Amino acid sequence: MQLNKNIAVSENGFIFNPVSGDSFSTNPIGQEIINLMKEQKDRKEIVKILAEKYATEEAILEKDLADFFQMLLSYQLINSHD
Amino acid sequence: MTKRKVTVAVSGLNNIDSPGPGIPVIRALKESGAFEVRIIGLSYETLEPGLYMHDLVDKSYSIPLPSSGMDSLLQRLEYIHSKEKLDVIIPNFDAELHSFIKLGPILKSTYNIATFMPDLETFESRHKSVLYEFGVQNEVKVPVAKMIYSPSEIHQVGLELGYPLVVKGKYYDASIAATPEQAVNYFHKIANKWGLPIILQEFVSGNEVNVTAIGDGEGNCIGAVPMRKLYITDKGKAWAGISLLDEELIKITNRVIANSKWRGGCELEFIKSQKGEYYLLEMNPRFPAWVYLAVGCGQNHPEALVKMALGEKVAPFPTYESGKLFVRYSFDQIVSLAEFEKISTLGEL
Numbered sequence: 001m002q003l004n005k006n007i008a009v010s011e012n013g014f015i016f017n018p019v020s021g022d023s024f025s026t027n028p029i030g031q032e033i034i035n036l037m038k039e040q041k042d043r044k045e046i047v048k049i050l051a052e053k054y055a056t057e058e059a060i061l062e063k064d065l066a067d068f069f070q071m072l073l074s075y076q077l078i079n080s081h082d
Numbered sequence: 083m084t085k086r087k088v089t090v091a092v093s094g095l096n097n098i099d100s101p102g103p104g105i106p107v108i109r110a111l112k113e114s115g116a117f118e119v120r121i122i123g124l125s126y127e128t129l130e131p132g133l134y135m136h137d138l139v140d141k142s143y144s145i146p147l148p149s150s151g152m153d154s155l156l157q158r159l160e161y162i163h164s165k166e167k168l169d170v171i172i173p174n175f176d177a178e179l180h181s182f183i184k185l186g187p188i189l190k191s192t193y194n195i196a197t198f199m200p201d202l203e204t205f206e207s208r209h210k211s212v213l214y215e216f217g218v219q220n221e222v223k224v225p226v227a228k229m230i231y232s233p234s235e236i237h238q239v240g241l242e243l244g245y246p247l248v249v250k251g252k253y254y255d256a257s258i259a260a261t262p263e264q265a266v267n268y269f270h271k272i273a274n275k276w277g278l279p280i281i282l283q284e285f286v287s288g289n290e291v292n293v294t295a296i297g298d299g300e301g302n303c304i305g306a307v308p309m310r311k312l313y314i315t316d317k318g319k320a321w322a323g324i325s326l327l328d329e330e331l332i333k334i335t336n337r338v339i340a341n342s343k344w345r346g347g348c349e350l351e352f353i354k355s356q357k358g359e360y361y362l363l364e365m366n367p368r369f370p371a372w373v374y375l376a377v378g379c380g381q382n383h384p385e386a387l388v389k390m391a392l393g394e395k396v397a398p399f400p401t402y403e404s405g406k407l408f409v410r411y412s413f414d415q416i417v418s419l420a421e422f423e424k425i426s427t428l429g430e431l
Contacts, residue, residue: 006327008405018327018404020289021310 001037001046001069007077009034020076033068043069085118089166090388093124094174094368095132095139100254100317101410103174105131106374108138110384113377117388122166124173128426134417141166144429152181156188163193170196170391172384174368176253179205198391200299200345200367207342208365210250210281216365220341222334223361225284225353233266239282240265248283251276256318258285283363288355290363291326293335294373296383298390299345303336305381305399309372312407320372320408325379327404334360347373347387375408 003009008016013031015024026034029050036046047065051058072078090111094102104123111119123142125133133142143162146154162168171189173182183202189195199205208216210227217224225248228239240247240262249268250256253276259265269280295306308331313322335350347369353361369383376383379402386396425431 006404016405021291021312021324021326 001043001078002040003034003037003072003077004079009038015077017075017077022075024075024077030068033065083115085114085116087120088117088169088388088392089120089122091122091124091162091166091168091171092139092174093126093145093172093178095123095125095130095135095142096127097131097135099315099412100319101371102130102132103369103371103373105135105138106371107172107174107369107384108132109374110377110382111388112138114382114385114388116385119388120166122162122168124162124171125425126175128422131415133425133431134415134421142425142431144425148178148181152185155181156185159185159189159195160193163195168193168195170198170388172387173197173199176367179367196391196393198299198346198387200342204342204344205367208367210252210364211279213362213364216342217362220338222338223359225286225361225363227281227283229279229281230269231278231280233269236262236265236269236282243282243284246285248285250281250283252279252281286353286355286361286363288353288361291328291331291352291354291360292320292323292370292372293331293350293352294347294370294376294383295335295339295344295350296347296369296386297339297342297344298396299343301340301343302398303339304386304390304396305376305383305402306332306335306339307376307379307381307402308332308335309375313409320410322407322409323372323375325375325402325404325406331360334362338362338365347383372408375406376402378408379403379406 006018013026033046047058047061051061092104092108094104096102097105108121120140123132123139124145125142126147132139145158173179182197183199183205186197211229214224214227246258246260248256249259249265251272255272257268259268273280291308291310293306293308296304298304308326308328309323310326311320311323315321349366349370351364353363373383381399381402389396421431
């Protein structure tokens with residue numbers, strides 16, 4: 001799971017797509033997920049890390065994460081959400 | 083490094099809600115690392131805001147409208163030159179470029195005033211009315227367009243292009259018509275303002291992206307910076323925009339500049355369709371009003387133009403910064419009646 005080439009993410013979770021010119025703000029959890037993506041973690045690893053940290057069921061996380069990735073895909077920030 | 087002193091005359095001082103490129107061009111030149119620039123403003127109207135921007139414009143002169151003919155323009159430029167010893171003229175209005183291109187060789191040979199513009203043939207080749215052919219020659223997609231002289235032609239062209247379609251003026255203005263009735267309405271509105279012909283163009287949906295660029299006339303693109311409008315006024319002008327990182331757009335721009343051997347500044351207006359294809363909507367034969375963004379991104383296009391006008395070779399800019407924004411603002415200047423009187427009666431300020 002990787003962000004598209006050249007996507008810039010600030011420390012505060014402000015995301016800029018230099019190809020489309022679009023910019024977005026994420027909440028702290030979104031920022032955390034994006035940081036994990038930047039660390040080359042795959043989907044399963046992200047779910048595991050967040051489940052441990054926030055004491056949440058993996059099934060719920062899986063669903064929320066799928067929604068989040070779908071949003072990243074629609075904003076052309078990732079190419080696929082496998 | 084000692085800066086060379088040059089005197090540059092610039093038109094397009096109308097920094098209004100549909101701004102001319104003059105003031106951004108002047109700001110770019112004032113920031114030049116190579117030149118110490120004295121700016122001579124050329125104005126058509128007494129309320130062009132640039133006339134009163136004395137920190138940017140050192141002296142201003144009114145010049146005759148293009149409709150007055152080339153002789154009166156040449157006469158006026160001769161007078162201005164006798165006072166100011168002009169080195170370079172940068173015209174910034176579409177409607178005046180034809181005259182300046184024609185006068186270019188005389189200005190150079192008789193007065194040693196340099197310009198840096200395309201020749202007349204290249205200038206005409208990207209005209210809205212023949213843009214489709216220009217696209218074919220330069221391997222860039224262009225929406226189909228038809229030139230019309232009467233509203234009675236709208237019905238037939240509407241059948242060919244389908245609705246919505248874009249109704250465009252010869253130099254400025256464009257409106258999207260969803261019905262033949264709207265198209266007729268826009269025809270009259272635009273024709274009253276800018277004259278005939280009117281261009282009807284196929285509508286392509288997508289995101290508008292523009293490029294400010296400069297060519298050396300030998301096929302080299304010296305600089306190019308793409309921008310997406312972030313805030314658009316009711317006149318369709320960018321009030322804020324952001325520079326983009328778009329290799330495909332730069333590639334297309336390089337191809338257009340190379341194939342057409344474009345000489346001078348220009349603006350390429352594209353629509354990026356949902357499929358990611360680029361359609362050239364217009365090629366404006368001068369810098370856009372947002373050209374100062376290029377300076378902010380590391381490419382001073384007006385400075386490069388002055389260098390080339392003075393006969394220097396300029397190497398293409400290797401890069402630019404994406405993610406830089408411009409945000410315009412309006413500003414009330416307080417002008418004394420004496421100043422207004424001076425430009426109104428003497429034509430000089």
